[in-house]
Amino acid sequence: AQTVTQSQPEMSVQEAETVTLSCTYDTSESDYYLFWYKQPPSRQMILVIRQEAYKQQNATENRFSVNFQKAAKSFSLKISDSQLGDAAMYFCAYRSPPNSGYALNFGKGTSLLVTP
Amino acid sequence: NAGVTQTPKFQVLKTGQSMTLQCAQDMNHNSMYWYRQDPGMGLRLIYYSASEGTTDKGEVPNGYNVSRLNKREFSLRLESAAPSQTSVYFCASSPAGGQNIYEQYFGPGTRLTVT
Numbered sequence: 001a002q003t004v005t006q007s008q009p010e011m012s013v014q015e016a017e018t019v020t021l022s023c024t025y026d027t028s029e030s031d032y033y034l035f036w037y038k039q040p041p042s043r044q045m046i047l048v049i050r051q052e053a054y055k056q057q058n059a060t061e062n063r064f065s066v067n068f069q070k071a072a073k074s075f076s077l078k079i080s081d082s083q084l085g086d087a088a089m090y091f092c093a094y095r096s097p098p099n100s101g102y103a104l105n106f107g108k109g110t111s112l113l114v115t116p
Numbered sequence: 117n118a119g120v121t122q123t124p125k126f127q128v129l130k131t132g133q134s135m136t137l138q139c140a141q142d143m144n145h146n147s148m149y150w151y152r153q154d155p156g157m158g159l160r161l162i163y164y165s166a167s168e169g170t171t172d173k174g175e176v177p178n179g180y181n182v183s184r185l186n187k188r189e190f191s192l193r194l195e196s197a198a199p200s201q202t203s204v205y206f207c208a209s210s211p212a213g214g215q216n217i218y219e220q221y222f223g224p225g226t227r228l229t230v231t
Contacts, residue, residue, distance in 0.1 A: 004158075101147060101164040
């Protein structure tokens, strides 16, 4: 089974600064997909960004970007110009192969605190 | 367009009671999923349904049953609730898999407490 590891239970960043959340994963697949989800206190799961493993270019979505290192099996999330509304739990997720229904394997999450 | 809806939002059960969590999606998605979220554990897959008429076990299926009633609805049943099933339950849906990077859309979650 694929495993996803987020080694930072908590992170803190000042408003307007940049923060990077780490994620590593283990897989024997060559083609796969990776996601970052945000979970604010409302509990709603919100997709932040996605990455296809066959694409060498790192995905970006406005202030959010990833550093995808396929050989190292690393998929970190960078948040630039942090805002108070970015405070949330962030989950890294790996999409499993067809024989597991394309379900998501989640890391344990990183709690991000944003200070004024 | 409501997306993925779940009922109820909160529930308290006594040990041994049974209940069904309801989930429905209005996006015409093929695949549906049930996850549970425990503190410090992230989300873990309980059951999934790749298409109407099929269901399969995930990582933590013990103590649960599911029904894919039709393409829209996917319910999760606890036959005899145990305190270890105290958790937040999320339903999710997705158009399909394959070469398209379809995201999963999540419902708002159900907080279940078993005393």
